[in-house]
Amino acid sequence: MLKDKKNKEEIIDIKHLRKTFGDNKVLDDLNLTIHKGENVAIIGQSGIGKSVLIKCLVRLLEPNTGEIKIFNQNITPIHHDELDTIRRRIGFLFQGGALYDSMTVRENLEFPLRRNSKGMTKEEIEELIIDSLENVGLKEAINHLPNELSGGMKKRVALARTLILKPDIILYDEPTTGLDPITSKEISELIVKIQNKYNTTSIIITHDVNCVKIAANTIHVLRDGYISDSGTYEELIKKDDPWIQQFFT
C-alpha cells in the first residue's frame, strides 16, 4: 500500500495542525497526507474533532496554527478570493445535506453552476443538472422542494449538488448518519461509484462501520487531537487497540 501511495500525487497535506475553542484543544499537532484518488475515512469518538478537521480544510473554521496544503498550495494564509478558487474544486457534503430550503431541487443544483460557471447556456445547465441527478438516481425529484424529500433523498440531492461542479476532492461529513441501514448502504455504494466514475479524492467522516468497510480504502483514527492509527480496514481490525476493536465490532 505504501509503495502505491508513493507513486500517487499528494493532494492534501496537513502539517502540525492545531485548532482550539477557548481552552478546549480539539486538534493538536495533526499530520495527514492524502493522495489523489484515495477514499479516506476518518473515524473517532463523537466530539473528537472530525468535522472540525474537514471544516478547517475549506477554512469554514480557521486553524490556530499549522499548514494545510491542497493542490500543493498552502491555504491557511491566502485571501478569501484566492481561497474561493480552491473551494470550487472541493465538494462538501454536509451532515444534514444543507439544501437551500427555499429552492427546488433544480434550483439547488443550478445555484452553484450559475455562480461559478458564467457563460453556460440554459441547455448546458439543464444537461448537467439531469446528469447529476441521474448519478444519484433522483431525476424524478427535480421539481420538488427539499421539505418534500426524505432524509436519504436529501443526502442524494446534496451529493448531486456537490458533484455538479465536478470537484477533485469531496468531503463527506457523516454521510450515513440518521439513515436506515439500506439507505446507508446505498449512499456508501454511491460514494464508491462516484469515486470510480470521476476519480475524485474523498474524505469521509463517519461512525458507520459499514460505510467505512464499503467506501474507504484507507482509514485514519483521530484520537486526542491527532491521527493515532492508520491503515486499511483489514489492517485495523487486526490491531490490539481496545478502542479500535470496540469500534469495529
Add this chain to the structure above:
Amino acid sequence: MKKGIIILLEDLQELTRFTIDFFRQISKAPFEAKEFFKQSYFLGYNTLPLIAITAFILGLVITLQSRPVLVDFSAESLLPSMVSVSIVREIGPVVTALICAGKMGSGIGAELGSMKVTEQIDAMEVSGTNPMKYLVGSRVLATTFMLPILIFFADGIAFFGSFIAVNIHSSISPTLFLTDAFASLHFFDVIPATIKTFFFGFAIGIISCYKGYHSEAGTESVGKAANSAVVMSSVAIFIIDLIAVQLQQTFGFIKF
C-alpha cells in the same frame, strides 16, 4: 449588571465589525443585482398591505384624536395642516419603520438564522459564493432602499385616512384637503424626514442580518435571533430618530 454591559458592548463590537465587512463586500464587484431586486420586491411587496392598513388607521386616529382640541380653539381648519406635518415629519416614518422592523426584521433574522443552523450558509460559502455579499448585502440594501418607498406610500395612505376622518364630522373636498395639507409642508420637513428613513432601513437590515447570521446551533436560537432582531432594530430606530431630531435642531438644515 456588569456582565450584561460587557455582553452588550461585545455585541456592539461584533455588529460594528459586521457592518465594516458589509461595506467592504458591497464595494467589490460584481454587484448582486438580481438578488437585490428579488429581495426588494419580496420585502417591499410583502410589507405593503400591512403598511397600508396601519397607515390608514394611523391617519384616521390622529385626525379623530386631534380634532376635539382644535375645535376647542376654533382651529378645526388647521386639522389637515397639523396632521400632514406630524405624519410626514415624525409619525409616518417612525411607525412605518417600527412595523417594518417587526415584519422584515423577524423575517430576515429567522431566515438567516435557520440557514445558519442548517449549514446552508456554510454550503454557500464552500461552493465559492460569498454569503456576506449574496445574502447580507442584498438584504441590507433592499431594506435601505425599500423603507423610504414604503414610508412614502404610508404617508399617502395616512393622508387618505385623515381625509376620511375629517369628512366624518365636516365636509371638505380632496383638493382643499390636499392644498391645506401641502401648504404647511416645506422641504425642511420632507428632506430630513426622508434622509432618516434610509438610516432606519439600513439599521433594520444590518441588525437583522447580524442577528440571523450569528445565531447559535439549535432551533431555539432561530427564534431568539428573530426576536432580538426586532427588539434591537426597534431600539435603533428610536436612537436614530433622536439623533436626527437633534441634528435637525442643532444645524437647522437648509430652509427652503
